Amino acid sequence: MTDKTTPLYVVCSPFRRVGKTLVSRLLTEFYVVNDRPVAAFDLADEGPQLADYLPDITTIADISDTRGQMAFFDWLIADNVGARIIDVDRRVFKNFFTVVQEIGFFEEARHRSIEPLILFIIDPDPKSAKAYTVLRHQLSQVSLLPVRNQIEAAAIPYGDAPSKVNIAPTSLDIPLLGSSLRALMDRQSFSFSRFWRAPPADLPVSLKYELGRWVGRVFFQFRALELLLGCA
Amino acid sequence: MPHFRLGFCATYTLHIVEVYRGLIMTKPAVVLIGGDKGGVGKTTVARTLLDYFARQELRVRAFDTEVPRGTLKRFHPDVTDVVDINHVPDQMRIFDTVNSTDATVSLIDVRAGLLSPTLRALGNIGFIEAAKKGDITFVLFHILGPSIASLDEIVDTAAYLGDARYFMVKNFINNTYFFEWDEATHAAYFKRVPGAVAITIPKLVEMAAEQVDLASVPFATFIANKKQSGAPASYSFVLRGYVRHWLETISAEYDRVGLTDILDAKESPRPPIGRPRPIIKIAES
Secondary structure, three states, X not given: OOOOXXXXXXXXXXXXXXXXHHHHHHHHHHHHHOOOOEEXXXXXXXXXXXXXXXXXXXXXXXXXXXHXXXXXXXHHOOOOOXXXXXXXXXXXXXXXXXXXXXXXXXXXXXXXXXXXXXXXXXXXXXXXXXXXXXXXXXXXXXXXXXXEEOOOOOOOOXXXXXXXXXXXXXXXXXXXXXXXXXXXXXXXXXXXXHHHHOOOOOOOHHHHHHHHHXXXXXXXXXXXXXXXXXXX | OHHHHHHHHHHHHHHHHHHHHHHHOEOOEEEEEEXXXXXXXXXXXXXXXXXXXXXXXXXXXXEEOOOOXXXXXXXXXXXXXXXXXXXXXXXXXXXXXXXXOOOOEEEEEOOOOOHHHHHHHHHHOXXXXXXXXXXXXXXXXXXXXXXXXXXXXXXXXXXXXXXXXXXXXXXXXXXXXXXXXXXXXXXXXXXXXXXXXXXXXXXXXXXXXXXXXXXXXXXXXHHOOEOOOOOEOOOOHHXXXXXXXXXXXXXXXXXXXXXXXXXXXXXOOOOOOOXXXXXXXXXXX
């Protein structure tokens, strides 16, 4: 067991196309940029998924049976893995949290100096608010943070969302981004860490600046989250 | 002399303590686990009970009637003896010592087919009568199978019960489906035993059950990730989590029926005959 607390991020939503994989990619690459150990886990069964973007550091897991759960959770809780990021697909959302609760995963994680944080991508759909409330009630001992992804839901009146879901005072914000840059980062060959280290020469300066600023804003929030979790 | 005075006081105090202990002593309890059909999970229920008693800090001794193998003994060797319940010396070993043993609870895992004969034998030796008089707490866990025949056992069993606390256990651990039971049928049978309480043992994830079986340790030891020797083990965290959740559910079920209160029942306080007299002679010698 290590003395240093390491973070475990669970990126989730009961809905598709809300930007779970984008948030997981950004989080994973935040650690890659800083040359810190990170392991990403993909619980999706529909593409494009995290493993398509970060094949070298992403493990595809299947928790539909006990054997798969053992392979996934037993490894996840092992020492010296570094930061852990789990991209929970909408189809395994319910099963994931049922298993996690039944086996006491988050309690054991804390016991092993792993601090969990659930990043819940909010959506204006009332079912999303309900799922958030249920999760907050059932996992009251675990940090749960709403994520406002303005990229995937730019047309949705987000002003109403916080009161509907009764969110915590803080949230993670994925800011708006121009359509051309969005198309760029949707390419499976695109890497935020590579961009951060050396922006492509053929990208216009204005776009480089816009994307750099955007990534910087997101990474800054991740840094703040680490401090909040006591993992910095 | 001060020495005699001190001896007198100490002995007098001890005597009062003895009298007081006598008044509040926990009644010995016998817990019988049985069912006339095999493979309904009697030993599994016995194991959950031993874990529950340990958690409640109840002193317990167990008897495994599955001679010569002794499945219960494999999991709980420290507290279990293998006995032949048909064998009179072994019956004496269990029932003649109920009052003298340090254990509050004597648990007997009765092997398949022996429940009715055992109850009959208990009636013959006057044990059921002693339970009726309130000298002994007698608890029966009747593990029911999925067939109608198992419901018939209830009627047979009820004839021997006396004042026993009767728990009818529906055990789902072995993938049992009580398909032959419809609500009206089993209600009709349950009604024949007034005061009977139903207990449900939920299903345990198959792989978890297998691993505990392979490890040959109590469920609580498996959860604590330890071997029988107490040395650290390396059982799967996921499986340990499933076993913990399952055992907690069962403990809640035992709490619901007030099992600890039943077993930890104190003997009725008898009024002391006269004032407790100090044993002066011993103090002076």
